[in-house]
Amino acid sequence: xxxxxxxxxxxxxxVSVSTVSLVLRQKGKISDATIANVQAAIRQLGYVHNVAAAxxxxxxxxxxxxxxxxxxxxxxxxxxxxxVQELEKQGxxxxxxxxxxxxxxxERCLLSFKQQGVAGVIYLASDAASxxxxxxxxxxxxxxxxxxxxxxxxxGNLVMRDNRQAAGLAARYLIExxxxxxxxxxxxxxxxxxxxxxxxxxxxxxxxxxxxxEESAPACSDDTRxxxxxxxxxxxxxxxxxxxxxxLAGRHAWxx
DNA sequence: CGCTTTGTGCGGTGAGAGAT
DNA sequence: ATCTCTCACCGCACAAAGCG
Numbered sequence: 082x083x084x085x086x087x088x089x090x091x092x093x094x095x096v097s098v099s100t101v102s103l104v105l106r107q108k109g110k111i112s113d114a115t116i117a118n119v120q121a122a123i124r125q126l127g128y129v130h131n132v133a134a135a136x137x138x139x140x141x142x143x144x145x146x147x148x149x150x151x152x153x154x155x156x157x158x159x160x161x162x163x164x165v166q167e168l169e170k171q172g173x174x175x176x177x178x179x180x181x182x183x184x185x186x187x188e189r190c191l192l193s194f195k196q197q198g199v200a201g202v203i204y205l206a207s208d209a210a211s212x213x214x215x216x217x218x219x220x221x222x223x224x225x226x227x228x229x230x231x232x233x234x235x236x237g238n239l240v241m242r243d244n245r246q247a248a249g250l251a252a253r254y255l256i257e258x259x260x261x262x263x264x265x266x267x268x269x270x271x272x273x274x275x276x277x278x279x280x281x282x283x284x285x286x287x288x289x290x291x292x293x294x295e296e297s298a299p300a301c302s303d304d305t306r307x308x309x310x311x312x313x314x315x316x317x318x319x320x321x322x323x324x325x326x327x328x329l330a331g332r333h334a335w336x337x
Numbered sequence: 338c339g340c341t342t343t344g345t346g347c348g349g350t351g352a353g354a355g356a357t
Numbered sequence: 358a359t360c361t362c363t364c365a366c367c368g369c370a371c372a373a374a375g376c377g
Contacts, residue, residue: 086348097362102350110359134348138367198368 085128094122105130136198146194146223148178148187151207154303160205160228173200183215191221203228210271231273244274248281256289264297266311275300 087105091098096115103109104119111119122128136142145168151157165175176197180186194202201224206214212234213219214227219235226238233239248265255263265282268275283293301311 084348088348098348099350099363100361103361106350108351109361112360115360131348134367135350136367137348137369138350140367 085126086131087128089126090119090122090128093126094119142198142200143173144176144197144199145173146176146178146191146197146199146202148180148190148202148204148218150180150205150209152179154207156230157205157207164203183217187215187217191217191223194223199223201225206230206233208272208274210273212273231277244277245281248278249285250281252282252285253289256285256291261291262297263291264299264315266299266315267301267303267308269302270300272300 087098087101091101094101094115096119100111100115101119101122103111104116132143147161147164149157149161168175176194176199178190178194180190191202202218202221204214204218204225204227206227206229208230212232214233214235218225218227219237224238226240227233227235228240230242231244232241252263263282263286265279268278279293279298282298286293299311299315301307
């Protein structure tokens with residue numbers, strides 16, 4: 082059971098291999114009759130276009146190396162899913178790498194990408210405490226796009242989320258609706274996302290003549306339970322703090 | 338004999354030539 | 358002008374040939 086090649090198709094269709102190649106890629110001017118002929122031969126033989134060989138000849142690659150730093154981060158997973166979907170649409174295949182650290186593991190990961198001849202690398206950063214990419218990524222000679230949930234102080238191709246602006250927008254939204262006691266819940270203390278959002282919150286509050294208090298922004302780990310516990314705790318403390326006569330509902334709000 | 342150089346095949350593509 | 362074909366080549370592995 083020999084593998085079917087473009088030569089077999091050409092023989093069966095009674096044309097040359099280059100004509101088959103042109104039909105496969107829908108290039109050049111090929112008569113409808115020949116196209117139908119070739120396609121019938123392809124169907125009959127069950128031929129499958131060998132993209133690896135095509136890439137070899139054309140010195141191209143349809144492989145993209147995707148590095149996902151944090152598999153437990155649901156946001157990164159969603160970003161990855163979208164990336165894979167879009168790349169597949171454009172005829173690319175994704176190689177997934179999950180280095181355990183930013184040193185030796187990452188180096189091995191990049192090496193295997195190079196060995197596979199990837200066209201480029203997409204780096205999905207984790208919510209690290211550092212606003213910088215790992216040195217190995219920065220020095221990577223392959224075309225690179227870095228995706229981060231927080232702002233990075235880097236040059237190059239970056240896709241980032243502006244947490245500072247987002248928190249500012251959210252805070253302004255609440256202020257415009259009359260809320261005057263605005264808190265922020267979430268993120269571990271050292272989280273860069275948290276720090277950037279607090280900056281946005283603080284500057285929005287200050288702009289509206291309100292003050293930002295440290296105790297209005299309790300930190301907690303990222304999981305839902307921790308967040309809900311922190312929220313309950315926070316709400317209770319708030320109620321305690323104010324006189325019961327104060328209409329709490331509609332006057333207090335917190336970002337999460 | 339052991340090392341190095343050269344040739345060939347893998348499955349395709351691209352430029353340019355050839356046939357109608 | 359259209360359509361199709363010939364030939365060299367991609368990067369690597371493996372085999373055959375060359376050589377001291």
